[in-house]
Amino acid sequence: MVAQTWEDTLFAHWPVDPERLARAVPAGLRLDTFAGRAWVTVTPLLIRASRPRAAPPRHPWSDFPELNLRTYARAAGRPGILFFSLDAPDPVVVAIAQAVFHLPYRRARIRIGGAPERRMVRSRRRDDPGVALTARYEPAGPAASPAPGSLDHWLLERYCCYGTDRRGGLWRTEIHHPPWPARPARVEVELNTLTRPLGIALEAVPALAHVARRQDALFWPPQRVAAG
Numbered sequence: 001m002v003a004q005t006w007e008d009t010l011f012a013h014w015p016v017d018p019e020r021l022a023r024a025v026p027a028g029l030r031l032d033t034f035a036g037r038a039w040v041t042v043t044p045l046l047i048r049a050s051r052p053r054a055a056p057p058r059h060p061w062s063d064f065p066e067l068n069l070r071t072y073a074r075a076a077g078r079p080g081i082l083f084f085s086l087d088a089p090d091p092v093v094v095a096i097a098q099a100v101f102h103l104p105y106r107r108a109r110i111r112i113g114g115a116p117e118r119r120m121v122r123s124r125r126r127d128d129p130g131v132a133l134t135a136r137y138e139p140a141g142p143a144a145s146p147a148p149g150s151l152d153h154w155l156l157e158r159y160c161c162y163g164t165d166r167r168g169g170l171w172r173t174e175i176h177h178p179p180w181p182a183r184p185a186r187v188e189v190e191l192n193t194l195t196r197p198l199g200i201a202l203e204a205v206p207a208l209a210h211v212a213r214r215q216d217a218l219f220w221p222p223q224r225v226a227a228g
Helices: 018-022 091-101 151-156
Strands: 002-016 038-052 064-075 078-088 105-115 118-125 132-139 160-164 170-176 183-192 208-219 223-226
Touching: 002 018, 002 118, 002 132, 002 151, 002 183, 018 038, 038 105, 038 118, 038 132, 064 105, 064 118, 078 091, 091 105, 132 208, 151 208
Parallel strands: 078 105, 078 160
Antiparallel strands: 002 038, 002 208, 038 064, 064 078, 105 118, 118 132, 132 183, 160 170, 170 208, 170 223, 183 208
């Protein structure tokens, strides 16, 4: 349905109390945990060449920065990603993604700058300026595919995401891409209030972080998993 290229993607991971996080998980989904701990991940990235199937990229909607806050959940035994928020600057991108993929996109002022080897991200949500992120990130080691069974693999290698419509219906979107060529990352966080709407405060430094230079991804049409 849609193809995109993701560039300079950061995955900054924090462990959180699963009981507190489970309250924010929609009906029909079960919070996923690793060794008894739940995780949230902050993911800024640059989206390039976003386009519908068999169509060329069309500016200004094909290239834009994005900032995601996600956790990990499963439905009917299928592990996937649950987004608490996806921030993007363009109102057209936000409206289409909300309507088509049933994902909680929000408008924000986002800038991802600097060189590819040292990026800086600044974001502030338009309708809730207290939700913001300012951070710098850079690679801190060579790229390697995460080993099956490891925490890195559990966090990164997920090939669907879940969303809910206005009636509470649960939807799954299948995503295809090669295994992540992930590198360990060094992250400096100046401000991070992305989890404030969840009533959760994160430590200043993530427990684990990865960065990837490029990934090509394909999205299938969303499928209903459960009615509202």
